[in-house]
Amino acid sequence: MVWEQLRRAKPLFVIAGPNVLQGREHALRVAEKIADIRAKRGLVMIFKASFDKANRTSWGSYRGPGLHAGLEILRDVKSAFDLPIITDIHETQQAEEVASVADVIQIPAFLCRQTDLLVSAAKxxxxxxxxxGQFASATVMREAANKILRAGNDKVMLCExxxxxxxxxxxxDPRNLVWMKESGLPVVLDVTHSLQQPSANIVELSNGVKVMRADSPPPMLGRVAQPPWQSVVSGASSASMIPELGCMAAALGVNGIFIEVDEDPSKAxxxxxxxxxxxxxxxxxxxWMHIAIARTLL
Structure with missing residues (x-):
């Protein structure tokens, strides 16, 4: 049912929610707002949140509540608002348990070539x-999708x-959206992570708080402190260009837009x-919907 809703969504569907689960009440508040927009605008919307950010750069970075507690929160969101759920997996053994709650299983960018993970999700x-992947071409993504198809599952979407x-x-590169659409599969643009400047800053904690560019030559790390380092690596990104990316995606005819939202992003x-x-x-x-509708008139 959800698959047919996504395939038929006009002018496009939306995947929205916080980057990572921060607790039950927070998730329910965000989901309630998303459900209200869905009802008011007649949009096909999916609630997104991660239970574990297993690929955080630094040891001390927040990861989330974990698999079991996270799925309970997502189950409550689904029950309370009848919202489809999308969340990501990082290990093959997570697939079945996550599938008991999630309508859509997300494969993280860094893991898009991992055959066993793709097959376990597909099954x-x-x-x-x-x-x-930040390293992947549209051709690589076609092959990733083919692994899902070969495993007997034709319900697959590709995300730039x-x-x-x-x-x-x-x-x-907007050409990737066009090339991936040639596969005949639904294509989504992630307007959030596409704006990342990943791991751009190091917050050094051992000698007070000191911020420096993480792309500085490696010897700089050695001058700051001896390992293991008491530091956290963070991005230097900005959400200011999210509207423009979404406009581009809508004009190019994507099937969906992925956007992360929070009540107070500064505290996320x-x-x-x-x-x-x-x-x-x-x-x-x-x-974005106005632009997507206008495109259909061309």
Missing amino acids: TGRIIHIKK RGTSFGYSDLVV PCDGQLQWPLERLEPLLEA
């Missing part, structure tokens, strides 16, 4: 949303989330600088 029968541009920056424990304020989500989506 659940759930919709599979594959994030394009930027391409590495030097050490600590990403850019979106992960990627807060990239998340869009929840209270400003509805007018942003309205603008």
